[in-house]
Amino acid sequence: MAEEILLEIKDLRVNFYTYRGVVKALNGVNLKIYEGEFFGLVGETGCGKSVTASAVLNLVQNPGKIEEGEILFKQKNLLKMSEKEIREKIRGKEITMIMQYPIAALNPVINNGDQIAEALIANKNMNESEARKRTIELLKEVNIPQPEKIARQFPHQLSGGMAQRVMIAMMLSTEPSLLIADEPTTALDVSIQAQVLSLLKDLISKHRATVLLITHDLSVVAETCSRVGVMYAGDMVEIGTVDQIINNPQHPYTKGLIKAIPSDRSKELVEIRGSVPDLVNPPSGCRFHPRCDYTKPICKKEKPQVLQVEKEHVTACFLYEESRNKKSKEEYAGEYKGGANGRTDSA
Amino acid sequence: MVSNLAKENLQNWIVSWGKRHSSEISDFKETVYLIKKSPLTMVGLAVILILIIMAIFAPYIAPYDPVAMHLDNRLAPPSKAHLLGTDELGRDILSRIIYGAGVALKIVLIVLAIDLPLGILLGLAAGYFGGWIDEIIMRIADIFMAFPRLILAMAIGTALGPSLRNTMIAIALTMWPVYARLARGETLSIKERTFIEAERALGTSNFRILVFNILPICVSTLIVRATLDMGNIIRIAAGMSFLGLGAQPPTPDWGLMVSTGRNFLINQWWVPTFPGFAILLAVFGFNLLGDGIRDISDPYLRRGRQ
């Protein structure tokens, strides 16, 4: 993996101005995505993962407003660019997006082949016959059987899985640096989901693109991504490699999330008590504290700092800060080994 | 003592009413907030409110009797005494316009009072039961919809004889298919929704499903549509009066005023122009309000329903 940073989000704050008051949707989100990696952004409804994606494309719509922060894409701040510049250079070119319902995202009155060909003509300065040839190649690349036939069909004639492939082909046609996939397989059946995810993985390594996968399903992330960010109520609570997050989660929310997923690990589901807070009046301090089993007085007062756990692994939790302080008092070298063992236990 | 007890009871009742209806109260507050945020809707609302005030308080606002003739003061230009001038029979145009608001609103209300229930009843029956009931109702509706509305209204108006009452009947007869179709379409789509299936699973009867589950949604859709149509009704009514099929003299009807005033357009422009403006403003106001209400009732604009 190249260690070059492709996208860096710094202290991003987004508010939505509604009748009930100001919804503080993103509360200072920090995130780095390296070139060529498959990054997963996980969280439940309303945690701000989709808002983050739309902020990257500068598509936060009224009544939403980006209050503060920087979005550096290839070292350039997207938030300082004009709408025209973003439309001409970034959106749909450098950064593309595939969505949960591809059939709704495709134009219903243009056949599948022409949609892709048009994107090629507009963005790649191809003439029509070149574009058509390339379209068929792209459709082949996304494993569509009988690409010529599918190219002549219209989006509504496709099944969900096929439409998502066409969408992927279309998004790859402009050779983007960053592909944002917002719940790309949520509406698909498991057997089709497996096909689409493995296809995405293959294509990414082949095209050296970077993917930001947004999903609510931690197991999908575990299967496909290299690194994960876990979001809760507008905060980034933990970021790490898949292995670090799944096997050594530090934040109580991440731990809760893992226990709440039906998986091969256990036959019991453990609830996270309470419910997602209303972001008009978010909890003070750490936004997770009303649902946390380890709340301390400080959690209610201050927003926890982002702390380094290991290389690549950061979390924002006072609990970790405390345990680290305790650990540093004990002998550090001996502890490190124990920590490694503890990892397998906690899993 | 007794009065104290009654007072307390009343207070308790108000508190519990507030509790039971807190959702409606906050919904209402939100509606007010959304209207305030939309300047065009506010303009529309203001125009319509002025219209309503004019209609209700015409006798107190209007400076003159709208039908009293002053042949010695015919076709007087706008002046301090007659702000908008007088017409060919020396009647004060401002007073006639103020009284005319009542006529226009009466037409709108009566037409809708006929068409909304009729449309809902027929549409609900057609959509829910389908089959031959649907076939008969909808084919009749198709026949009515096959003609341009104004022409059909004119034809019916002519057949019934020119009068304000017949104008209203004629317009009502041309508009009901719109509501029936809308209600039918709504019923068809609501009928397939899961919450209706849930009612069936509970064993709820067809009648209860229709009245308590489908009807409330239909009514609100139709009311939104009706506010969009109010301007239209005024327009058609004015058109019919203009052609002599509607209100008869000396009724202070705006369309009629334009019609009789049109002969004086060149030399005494104020005679047809001011009533024309009244029509324009009223239609404009209703359309703005209608658009605003449609937007506000859009669930996507509302909180928690995105």
Place this chain on the structure above:
Amino acid sequence: MEELIQLKEIKKYFPWKKYKYVKAVDGVSLSINKRDIFGLVGESGSGKTTLGRMMIHLIDSTSGSIFYKGKDITKIKKLEKNLRRNMQIVFQDPYSSLHPRKKIKDIIGSGLRTHNLVRSEGELVTKIEQFLNLVGMGEEHLYRYPHELSGGQRQRIAIARALILNPEFVVLDEPTSSLDVSVQAEILNLLKKLREEFDLTYVFITHDLYLARIITEKIAIMYLGKIMEYGDTESIFKNPLHPYTEALFSVIPKLDPQKRTKKIILKGEIPSPFDPPLGCRFHTRCMKKIGEICEKVSPPLKEVEEKHFVSCHLYD
């Protein structure tokens, strides 16, 4: 154990245009005991939802019989009121299963009113409050509208609506699939608790095998309107016999990388239920196809292990 529901060769063909049928359910036989939690697992088009709705007589079957406590309910045009009360359903999407313009009180109270189970308004309110508490919600929600509630809260309302009629048998049609994972756990635990309290029998419809494992005791795996495999949940998990089950297990996203077996990624799409493949329904995508027999002969359900049935020619 007492048998509650028995299906015999049940079929549902939906007419589509002329001479065409969607064969949603095509000959399913199974039996469900009292107090079972029976899972129906399958992907879209498998007919699991249609089957669930036929079990509670929400839609008619095309042929076959459904015995409820020994009584064939397919023969009845309209279910008697007490039978209707006995069978309830919780739908997948709580955002569309609650009437948007009715208050929670009227949503939950509708069944009570229909069946004349309460004599007064006061009694109605008391009973609804009792059930609101039972599903973990407060009385303050009585006069709210569904749009003021979260997804999880709405699903609790839907559960209360079904249970207030005191049913014996509840079909849960993917009750958690449109909810967040943390809420899903809450709802499942609630459903488990309620089963103990009311002695309920559940049919749990899902596309998620792990979810099925957590809540069900028996499962039937469906594909294109037929049962592929059927038996105790644990024995199917330990030893999946049908190639389709095997493939399904292998493709579910898993948390632990070390547990990941080689994925069996099925070729192609699920065939259209308009004209499902002849012979074994699964033969077009099967990786263990033996030969011509799979294309011609529809395999019957055979008991391969104790109480573990499979429909596949591999076990002939």
